[in-house]
Every structure is written in C-alpha cells, then in structure tokens.
Amino acid sequence: MTDQEWEIAPDSLPEAGSGTQFKSTMYLSALQIKSSNHPFREWENGPLSHLTGLAIPHPAADHGFRFSATGHLFDGLLSAKVYCDSLTGVSGNDRDQDPVVAHLVTSGRITYARKNEHSSATSGQILIRDTGPSWNFCCEPATRVRAVTIPRSAVLPRIGSTTSLNRAYIADVTAPEVRFLANFLAAVDRSSRYLNRSAAAQEIAQDTCATLLSGILRSRSEQGAEIPGMARVRAAKNVIETHIDRHDLSPAVVARLVGIPLRTLHRSFSESNESIMDFIRGERLRRAHAELMERGSAVTVSEIAARWQFSDASHFIRHFKSAYGTTPAAYVKSRRDGS
Missing domain, CATH: 1.10.10.60 (Homeodomain-like)
Structure with missing residues (x-):
C-alpha cells in the first residue's frame, strides 16, 4: 500500500448504464499526519464532501491512520462497508444538497453532537441523521460500519414532515425494519453485476433505499420517542x-x-x-x-x-x-x- 491512496473506480460516476463500484483507501503514517496540512483534500468533491474540519486526534495520530471503504456509488446513493481509525470533524455544511446518512455499526462507536443533542451508536446499532444541519462527530479507533448516504431530495418527499429529521434516529439492528434495510443492502452487494449494467436497476435500488430509510424515520415519528x-x-x-x-x-x-x-x-x-x-x-x-x-x-x-x-x-x-x-x-x- 502506498503512503496515501484515494481511489474511485473510473466507471463509478453516476451516469446511465455506468458501473457502480466504489473504492476508497487511505493510510497515513504518524510522520505524514504531523507534516500534512490537509490530508483529506481528496474528499472535498467526492461522496464524502459533507465531512469537513477533519482531524486525527492525539494520541491516536502517533499510531498512524487507516481508512477504507468498498461498495457502490450511483445517483448520489453510496452504500459501502467502511473501516475508520480515530477521527473527528463536522458532518454537514448547512446546505440543501447535503445527504441523509445512515451508519450500521458492527464494531467501535460513532458519536454525533449538535446544540443540546448527543447521539452515540455502538456495535449492533444504527444511527440515521440529516446532514442538512451540521453535526460534530467523533469516531473511535477501528470502527467498522455499513455506511449509506442518499440525497435529501430522495428522502424528504417520502417522509411528509421534516420533524422526523430534527434529531438523530438510533435503534438496534435487530429491529424488524432495520434488519429489512440491512438485508436489502446485502442484496445490493449480491446484485452488483446487474447494477453495473442497468440504469433502471440503479434507479430501483435508490428508490427502495429511500423508501426504507424514510419509512424507518416516519415510524419513529408516528410511534413517538422510545422509552430512554x-x-x-x-x-x-x-x-x-x-x-x-x-x-x-x-x-x-x-x-x-x-x-x-x-x-x-x-x-x-x-x-x-x-x-x-x-x-x-x-x-x-x-x-x-x-x-x-x-x-x-x-x-x-x-x-x-x-x-x-x-x-x-x-x-x-x-x-x-x-x-x-x-x-x-x-x-x-x-x-x-x-x-
């Protein structure tokens, strides 16, 4: 592995009939972290552009930094398995084009905070949030998640009320609706060859993902807050x-x-x-x-x-x-x- 790598497969751009494979890897040594002024510059125009102010905290920086993501990217929908070492920053730039993001955590923990709200997801939980407003976040070392980002414009019309996006949604992955979402994402992985060849299949996948996420958020709004x-x-x-x-x-x-x-x-x-x-x-x-x-x-x-x-x-x-x-x-x- 080179000292720093960032790769998006050339055919992964969201064009009709194009490929959907997405891959991103990065490794920084402790020396590179100290000497680099902007190691995450490559993320500014990609599907992770809603992340800003990124920093590798001490003392984690003394051990280097690794990041990897593999999955699919098309029409603004990113579904990827992600590994990330300790990282802090801001998610969301108060822009209408910032996405709705879901993280199904399999190890480690991700914490988000804004105003008076503090949300943390650990292994076996999902966290869904709107990045229209900015969130401060902290990722623990060696955190693994299935990450999904989808345009807000695909989710908002299905919710009916933006109040469902006013705060982060957290649930166990054992919840039936969350398990259904996880099974759908696994099906997307298994169907990669169809997605690579068909714009129609990509549109169906995005519509289905948007429907599942909005349904989860809407059910939370209808059922009220879970007993803390x-x-x-x-x-x-x-x-x-x-x-x-x-x-x-x-x-x-x-x-x-x-x-x-x-x-x-x-x-x-x-x-x-x-x-x-x-x-x-x-x-x-x-x-x-x-x-x-x-x-x-x-x-x-x-x-x-x-x-x-x-x-x-x-x-x-x-x-x-x-x-x-x-x-x-x-x-x-x-x-x-x-x-």
Whole structure:
C-alpha cells in the first residue's frame, strides 16, 4: 500500500448504464499526519464532501491512520462497508444538497453532537441523521460500519414532515425494519453485476433505499420517542455481548462504551428488574455452556471457568448448577449418555 491512496473506480460516476463500484483507501503514517496540512483534500468533491474540519486526534495520530471503504456509488446513493481509525470533524455544511446518512455499526462507536443533542451508536446499532444541519462527530479507533448516504431530495418527499429529521434516529439492528434495510443492502452487494449494467436497476435500488430509510424515520415519528431507559438497556446489552470476553468488563466499562453516566446505566437496569452484573454473568454462563456442549470432555471445568472470567472453578460450578440443575461434569456426562 502506498503512503496515501484515494481511489474511485473510473466507471463509478453516476451516469446511465455506468458501473457502480466504489473504492476508497487511505493510510497515513504518524510522520505524514504531523507534516500534512490537509490530508483529506481528496474528499472535498467526492461522496464524502459533507465531512469537513477533519482531524486525527492525539494520541491516536502517533499510531498512524487507516481508512477504507468498498461498495457502490450511483445517483448520489453510496452504500459501502467502511473501516475508520480515530477521527473527528463536522458532518454537514448547512446546505440543501447535503445527504441523509445512515451508519450500521458492527464494531467501535460513532458519536454525533449538535446544540443540546448527543447521539452515540455502538456495535449492533444504527444511527440515521440529516446532514442538512451540521453535526460534530467523533469516531473511535477501528470502527467498522455499513455506511449509506442518499440525497435529501430522495428522502424528504417520502417522509411528509421534516420533524422526523430534527434529531438523530438510533435503534438496534435487530429491529424488524432495520434488519429489512440491512438485508436489502446485502442484496445490493449480491446484485452488483446487474447494477453495473442497468440504469433502471440503479434507479430501483435508490428508490427502495429511500423508501426504507424514510419509512424507518416516519415510524419513529408516528410511534413517538422510545422509552430512554429501555433504549439504554438494549445498547448496554449489545455492548456486553460484543465485549463479553474482556477480563475487565464491569458496569463502569459498559457505561463508558455506551456513552452514558454509570449512575444512569444502573438506574436503567434497575427499571428492568435486572442488574448489570447479573446480565454479564448470565451471558458468560451461556457462552460457557455452549462451549461445554461443543467440546465436552475435551475441556476442563477450570479452563472453561478461566476463559469466561469466573474467579475460579468452584464459583463457576455453583452458578452453572443454579442455572442448569447439576454440575458441569454431570451435565456433560448426561448429554453424552443421552439421558
């Protein structure tokens, strides 16, 4: 890889019948970050032109910077899988042509803020926002997302009311309407050869994406705001499931990863009649149980206890027996014997 690369395939411009493949890669060493006055100049006229004031924060800059995006671009619709190291900046230039943007986060976290609003999406969540107004943003190191940008003119007529765009929309990717959007984007990837050859297919894809995004936003407006405590609990559970193998996973770590105060997180869980540590312990117990079922006598109880962060074998055995009615060894033997 060269020191800095930026590539948009020559046939990716949104012309009738043209190709749609989009690719962008960038690598900057720590020295280049320090010596470069404007490393993101290439983004000014491309599909990422709504991003301005970009900076690589310290101390992340000491480790260099990587960015990559691969996907499809046509008629202003960009759908790409993106990897981005730590980055800050502004999204949106208060222009009518700035797009509506959706990020389905698979790892890391992206945070946006404007006026009195602060929105953060982590692994297993989607964040949709209008970049007509400007947002300050911060991307954590090694964040991966499926990013979608689509012209506002394709979304606004379908919403009926601009109030749906007044604030960011955040939801779990497990929500049926969000999962439907994710499945559609996967279908776009699988249908690339048709998109490359057909302007009609590209128009259908853009119309479908605009309809799905506007439908998600409209349903949020019709249903009203989600109960904040429930939303925070779901976000925390997503974080716990993603980071369950961390030895230092604790309520404080979960609160930091979700982006809310620890006291707020405890209060949200108490409203659901479950403690944070109970959920962490239960999730680890489920993972330990699954490994026991897969490996059986090939693994010891002590190994399982250590791998899933139980303090010792006796601690693990006590919790396993409470959940499954018998000890791990007896459970494996009964499954092996078919009893």
